[in-house]
Amino acid sequence: MTPTVARGRSALVRRLLPGLLLAVLALLLLPAAPASAHAVLVSSDPADGARVEAAPAAVRLTFDEAVSLPPGATVALSTTGQRVDEGPARLDGRVVVVPLRAAVPAGVYSVSWRLVSADSHVVSGSIRFGVQRDADAVQGPVVAGSPLDPALAGATGLTYLGLSLGLGVPAAAALLWPAVRARRRVLGPAAVGLALVLLATLAELLLRGPRASGGDWAGVLRLEDLGYTVTSLPGVVLLVRVVLLAVLAVLLLHRPAAAGRARLLAAGAVGVAVLLTVALLGHAADGVVALLVPAAVVHLAAMVLWLGGLVVLLAVVLPRVRRAPAAGLRLLRRWSVVAFVCVAALVVTGEIQAFPTVVPLDALWSTPYGVLLLVKLGLLAAVLAAAAAAQRTVARGSLPARLRLRRVLAAEVVGVVAILGVTGALSGTATAAETYGPPVTRTVAAGSDRLVVDVDRTRRGSAVLHVRALDPVGRPVRLAALDGALATEGVGALDVTFRRDGAGWRSTDATLPVSGEWTLTLDAEVSTASAYAAKVGWPVW
Template sequence: MIRAFRTRPRLCTLVLATLLSVVALVGSAGPASAHAVLDSSSPQDGAKVDSEPAAVSLTFDEAVQPIPASDEVISSTGERVDTGQLRQSADGTTIVLPLRPGLPAGTYSATWRVVSADTHIVGGSVTFGIGVDPSAAPAPPPDRTRALDVTGDVAQGLLYLGIVLLIGVGAAAAWLWPWVITARRTRLTLWCGWLLMMVGTLAAFLLQGARAQDGSWPAVLRLAGAGETLGSAFGQELIARLALLLLVIPLLTSASLARLRRLGHAVTGAVAALALLVTVALTGHESIGPDVPLALISAILHLAAMAVWLGGLAVLVTVVVPFARRGGRELHSAAMKRWSYIAYSCVACLVVTGEFQASRQIDPVQALWSTGYGAVLLIKLGVVAAMLVAAVLAQRRVLAPAPGGTDDERFAGGDVLSVIRRSVRIEAALAVVVLAVTAVLVSEPPATTTYGPPVDVEAPLGADVVHVHVDDTRRGRQDVELDVIDGAGRPVPVQAITAALSTASVAALGVRLVNDPGDTSRWHSTNAVVPLPGIWTLTLDVTVDPTQAYATAARYRVW
């Protein structure tokens, strides 16, 4: 097999290109949004129903994949009351849980755990009462996957490090320092990169099923959910990546690396690298949402620029500078200048593609500093900025004109070599931090799916006012709190409040309100669900006493 790769580079290119096409076709069939959000349920969360419903339906904002034995309805005594015959709508957005007939009056909770379009597992629960008010808000399903989530982040970081060491080091060495490609350190680096990509991919596959079933390490060891993962688009993309990694093994032999200067072998290597980057892009946030083809191209360019930039630093740190210090090779100014141009080109590509990717995941701009995704992104940008500052300062010292001598003689001097050595070490250390932060970033839900800042608005009520507080304005379930106060801020007791939510496309959604025990000036919702983003109007009918009643309204934005 190795001999065939050596003698038939065009055939290798054709095989890799074909596999790349298959991978692209597999990934292009993915859905079109990110973390699934429960838009509505029937019965509604917190509602009291007078008669026993035949089923509980859960409607999400995107198609979801149910996880076997994870969606159920239980009574307040812990008894499971659904039939276990889960149904799903044709478009995949609604899950129906049929209930057993003859259920007694009481409180019931429907818990759900599904795989969203971006392969992340999301879960929750809704509570309703049959003939009675629900006694309490439901406890969310227990989360046993925390350790697996952390391990998944580590595996993602290893994958990115592997991309740098395999693809980035290979590309930088072949373009800038061809003599480096066959050095023992370089070969070891390439094999380390290959191994890290293999480990990161295998870990992602094994963890996915256990996390979907809300399991821990024992679930991983017994390969829980492996069949479901294998049948999903995410699992198939991981298998394609593993197959590609096996195919590139012959390209990492000493003889094949020595032939990288030849066009056929160079093209084979480039196609293999592109195919691997495609499989990584397909398993990220870029494979979902608007403008998927453009987003995938942007993600591939982003990964490639990152790999070449950081891979070039790795080559300098591990091979070029150490060899120059020992006198084995001269540090030519022409090569260093070419590296400078390539590095800054990569940075420019990272800036453009990064801005495009951020625009898809962060909306509005306030989400950049008010969501977990935005905060991690700001940290990443700060570390990258520190890398650029270190590089610019070093470049000014290295390229500063010196009286007498040629550029190569000046580069061969100890002072310049020390500056380069110190600079690349600092940049390499910061690069490791960038990879770690990036691993955390891709595991965070996009800011567009989590942004929903609290809001406080007021509705006039004669000489008084109703203060409206909504803790989370993300579409879905919302907790609305009302305080009736006078002009001096003192509470004003009222007899009753009825409420409804409406928008341009929805006439009215009833909102059930109850007052705080012993305080009729404070009221809160029990079943408010807002299924769509936009400007919503909360209409209130307030009965102060038998002689005074007011109709008022307040508006706020739902994201």
């Protein structure tokens, strides 16, 4: 392209751009034409508000005229936000058939639609039905506790400790101090660590089944629960880990002095696979797996290498510092570089993992997961302070400083072990993004009055709504009737039933099954001659 042509096109763009911007602005400011619902739902199977004892294979919606189905026309949701429709809806004359998944469990479900009637107007609405439940007995998402939860968290923490000894100790010795990798002070902790991981893995196999079925310690040895575990995906991962641990034990502990480079590389690959089995059973598998699982593996690898290196320092390297100060200090300085890389990896991958689990920022100090994460960060800061003190000691290199170095390194080990314990607790705690949902209050003008809407929780699922009307001076206004509907992008017209509650109105059957910005539309009747409508919105997490 010649400069003249380029300048000409640039000038043309500059002339057209203001007009395009004005056209877009005009389109945005034009009032939306109100849609009149011409196609009317005349019946449904199951009926709106019905209770059925067996889940239907499909929900059938019959309209009084023909409709067409745009993309995403229907959504079938449980009160916990899980989609239960199977594939797209289909048309059978004037009947919209919404297929459901097989074996839909007991619960309350809503089916919403947004269709186009024969005269091109958009119609929307919803029905609700219960499977072995009353349709108005909405049950929100509940994180069920179990007496086995502390044991599972302990098994996870034991896994992290065992990995630090079984993988971190031999890895640090092989990478930094190859001359000591076959010594008893290295092989002993490695063997103990692998045994701890094996015991923790077997404990998880026994605990996951009864925990999933709502049982307690009596179900730990029940074959039915164990059968459920070993046939589930987590159980398969745990069984694979057992096999990998056996292979790793052979590669690391059998004739270690004769281990060549190929064998060490194989041990490293198997060790990474073991870390992968741990990451797949953590919170990383609940998000963007392609990003979070590799980040979790790197995070674990940095942690175990850091703690394993500290153990080798205390058990093997520091005694050499006394016998050969110059050589020992060179080993310590080499370790300082590796420790810095481990800490940097921990910080970066920790941020990657924390970002999707702590949303919004307020959840960091208002949820159990967020508080535990703050405790972990505090411990990490203390350990980094100890590491900085150790670095200064290495830089000085005098004998009294080396004596202080042992105490500083021991404190660092204790701190890292504490971090592993908190990490184990985090793995068994629902993330902040899964539990955050504080109550909110919204006020909206309605005629000369105002409506105050109190929402007991903003977590997706069920919510209790309380609405009261106040006059301009703040006195209660007694409404004769109140109707409402909830909507958000992709889900529209979920009816809300209000019942009188003193001077206000209360709803206990409101359902907000997905996260997003929800809008509550209220139609209030003050008297036979006075009524008003209002809309109020709030975020749902």
